[in-house]
Amino acid sequence: MNIVIVGPGAIGSLWAYKLHQAGHKVSLWGTKQNQQWMLAADDSPEILFSYNQPQTLIDADLLLITVKAWQVEAAITPLQPHVNKDAILLFMHNGMGAVDNIVELIFEYPVVIATTTHGALKVDAHHVKHTGIGQTQLGAFNEKGSQCTFLVDVLNHALPTVSWNSNIRFALWNKLAINCAINPLTAIHQCLNGALAEEKFRPTLDAVIDELVCVMQAEEIPVDRNQLTTTIDNVIRATAANKSSMHQDIFYRRQTEIDFITGYLVRKAQQHGIEVPANSELYKQIQLLEKNGKHHD
Structure with a gap:
């Protein structure tokens, strides 16, 4: 071809x-x-x-x-x-x-x-x-x-x-969920993916996952909360030594894909009248980092 x-x-x-x-x-x-x-x-x-x-x-x-x-x-x-x-x-x-x-x-x-x-x-x-x-x-x-x-x-x-x-939408939503959990946090804290396995990140990850499940259900995407949590935890472990693309973008002061990851989730949540405070907060923080062109030490 x-x-x-x-x-x-x-x-x-x-x-x-x-x-x-x-x-x-x-x-x-x-x-x-x-x-x-x-x-x-x-x-x-x-x-x-x-x-x-x-x-x-x-x-x-x-x-x-x-x-x-x-x-x-x-x-x-x-x-x-x-x-x-x-x-x-x-x-x-x-x-x-x-x-x-x-x-x-x-x-x-x-x-x-x-x-x-x-x-x-x-x-x-x-x-x-x-x-x-x-x-x-x-x-x-x-x-x-x-x-x-x-x-x-x-x-x-x-x-x-x-x-x-x-059903490619199902696969895309599952990839989006993983990105929503991992990318913003690693970018804000400028840490490797594996750092998210630390106990201090658990409450934020759990809140992000709860909100993801609500929006995915509203979008009629088959999702099981325990299964999604396991998938995200497995990706964090499997890619422990990696820097996420958003981590790199913030570090090099480039535009991130936040509008098409967490931003997409937030827009879908609004359409369904679902509150997503944890994801909205991460979205705001990344937008702020982008605007200031500064990275977190």
């Missing part, structure tokens, strides 16, 4: 490299002024990719969009006129709501949503590390997207394990 990776950050670079290794014609699209870009993954040699070449958009069978949630609209809007209506748009980012914001722009395309637990770290501009083996789930965003189940084989061949989830 002709594949364009839009936003070759850590996870985008990892997929670009793996898809190229699997025999696809992969190009990159990003914010640099280059026409070519070298990429290496782990200990494998560098590969030269074409970068920001308009012809690659015209020829694309698949756009894999791996920008951050708040960048989705700005990234897709200028590209859309050049992309064939048969090309599949596959969105892979943290949080929810970003694709809903551009429905009018993309309704003619087959649209697929992905959530992944693979870990990736950009060591430098040209080198990505695969820091954690995970799983990827795909699901249809629209009717045309539901005809794209073959993408499971395409992606699974490059970076297993990939599966199709006909």
